[in-house]
Amino acid sequence: MRVVLATHNPHKVAEFQQIVASARPDLEIIAYDGPEPVEDGVTFAENALIKARAAARHTGLAALADDSGICVDVLGGSPGVFSAYWAGQKKDAAANLELLLDQLHDIADPHRVAHFNSTIALVTPDGREHVVVGNWPGRLATEASGGGGFGYDPIFIPDGQAAGAERTVGDLSAEEKQAQSHRARAFVELLPLLANL
Template identity: 65%
Template sequence: MQVVLATHNQHKVEELRRILAPAIPGLEVLAYDGPEPVEDGVTFAENALIKARAAAAHTGLPAISDDSGICVDVLGGSPGIFSARWAGPARDSDQNLQLLLWQLGDVAAEHRGGHFTCVAALAMPDGTEWHVTGEWPGQILTERSGAGGFGYDPIFLPDGYAISAAELTPNVKNEHSHRARAFGKLIPVLETLLEA
């Protein structure tokens, strides 16, 4: 069975292939090459579904997508859905990370809690839809640590670890991340479709 992954972000394509391929033999995850829809939703779920619907309509295939971001407690859950554009429309990951570090510069360690959130969505060409949520709790570090991962990974210390998300091996990250948790909940739905 083929599903299209509604993103132009190659990091996400690779990460989701590593998460889904071992769990669902026979599932082929295709990269999306169609137009990027306007993400004008005000929640992770709305934006994930906007992308999945657009990809399903464009390709005629089942489409999966996600919307994710980092949510900082002391900032009332921000950057949240604005994570990719936190420092402006250029979507510059380095500038986003630097701005967040600056905003939290005077915040004490006990108030630096937060989590990554991911909503995974599946849209079928017939209009049937699902969405599920995964969260990865932790703390926001005071400086970068590690060169792996992407986005805010170098400043995120997951609960239960002494190293940043950017220092985790891809296998560990793919077992425990917000994206792994969300798509793990979507796997039974995909398996049911594969059997149909």
């Protein structure tokens, strides 16, 4: 079965396919090649639905859309839905990461609590809509580490690691990330919905 993922980001397509492969090997995630809708929602759910609706309309297939970002407690949940544009309209991942680190430069470790949020919308061609959420708790490092992942991964330290052996998501293998990420957590919630397609 083919499902379109409403993104032009090849990292997300590959990540979704890896997540899906273990649970639903019959499901093929294909990239969206249509026009990019204006994401003018103010919540992850609103933006995910905007993208999924556009992809379902354009392709005639069931469509998934992920809207995700990093939410920092001391910043009131920001960057949140503005994660991709935190440093401006260019979607510059390196500039976003640098700005966030600069904004937190004098914040002590206990107060650097954050979580990754992944909100996934599923829209079917017949108009059914579902939204699921996955959160990955952790905190932010004071400097980037590791060459893996993308976006804010090099500064995000997931909860649950042994003291003294903590790694950022940038230090994790792709398999380790896929097993515990916010998208993987949201996908667990999504599986029963996909089974009914």
